[in-house]
Amino acid sequence: MEHRQIWLYLAATAVGVIGGIAAPQSASVLAASINPVLGLLLFATFLGVPLSRIGRAFRDVRFLAAILALNFVAVPIVVFGLSRFVSADLALLIGVVLVLSTPCIDYVIVFAGIAGGAKDRLLAAAPLLMLVQILLLPAYLLLFAGAAAISSIEILPFVEAFVFLIALPLAAAALVQWVAARSKVGVRIEKVTQTAMVPLMMATLAVVIGSQISAVGERLGKLLLVVPIYVAFLAVMLVVGIATARVARLDVAASRALVFSGATRNSLVVLPLALALPASLDLAPLAVVTQTLIELMGMLTFVKLVPRLVR
Structure with missing residues (x-):
């Protein structure tokens, strides 16, 4: 399944x-x-990375500086420019800004790992990326979409996403690794969870897409407006990510991880935020799901392309 996971993800989609x-x-x-x-997917992902290395990864100031600069300096500039193409439609604008302004902290680790990226460094950076995007998202919405967007957003879903999708799975993975070092039961749990990684990723994709695809089809005419934006974002961030890695003089694994971090967005985590918007903005969550579909196709390309470009 690991050797054929790309095709399995396509099948799940x-x-x-x-x-x-x-x-x-x-x-x-x-x-x-x-x-x-x-x-469950994030628990399995975290379990696959030796958490004892996180402290060492946090000492990698160069990588952390590069990933913060890429996601919170370069990306907002790109997002502002691309979002102007849907600035006349507030719902689409909020959806685009929501999803493109927030760096991924979950399956980016999976895809970067497939491409030979530094999974432990991405894992170490995940809590920091989540915290910074929570703090900066209101500012992005105010600058890019105006005061009306701010009044529509509730922060509670974001906090809940951090607790239930990051903090708890990470703590559970740390506990299992601690038990595994001291008993055979923990080792068995680790093996079972790692075996389930690909099926969990497939289940996540199938559930997210299946829950929204009918609504996407009903509003396809308007949602087609955001497709070129998402494709352009992937293309631009591929170039910007590679350039940032070279400027920061990162090694190959860190460079590949940085490219994936800049290109992948937090669609699965911000979807609850978008779903909490009022009915008048019902296009926003559909714009987020559309980005998930485009990004998945992009990541299937990235896992083949990035190792060739970053040697």
Whole structure:
């Protein structure tokens, strides 16, 4: 499954699309299962990285400075420019700003690892990236979408996402690794969880896409406006990420991890935020899901392309 995971992820996406269109009544049930499935995926992801290395990764000031500069200096400039193309539609604008302004802290670790990126450094940076994006997101919305966007956002879903999708899975993974070092039971849990990594990723993709794809199809005309924006973002951030890594003089593994961090966005975590918006902005969560679909296709390309560009 690990050797064929790219094709399996495509298959999971197809299942989500077909299932969501064939049974639109299942959308609410699938939406309610997003966070539990994503939490299990992150637990398995964290478990696959020796947490004893996190302290060492935090001492890598150069990498942390590069990842912060890329995501919170370069990305906002790119997002501002691209978001002007939908500035006339507040719902689409909020969706684009929400998803493109927030760096990924979950499956970026999976995809970067496939491409030979430094998973431990991304894991060490994840809490910092989450905290900074929580603090800066209101400023991005105010600058890029105006005061009306700020009044529509609730911060509680973001805090809940951090606690249930980052803090708890990370603490659980640390506990299992601690037990594994002292008993056979912990070792078995580690093996079972690592075996389940690919199925969990498949389940996450199928659930997220299946829960929203029917609504996406109904509003396809407007959502097509954001597709070129998301494609352009991936292309621009590929170049900017590589350039940032070279300026920072990072090694190969860190450079690949940096490129993935700049290109992948926090769509699965900000989706609850978008879903909490009022009904008048119901296009915003659909714009987030559309980005997930485009980004998935992009990541399947990145895992092949980035190792060739960053040697």
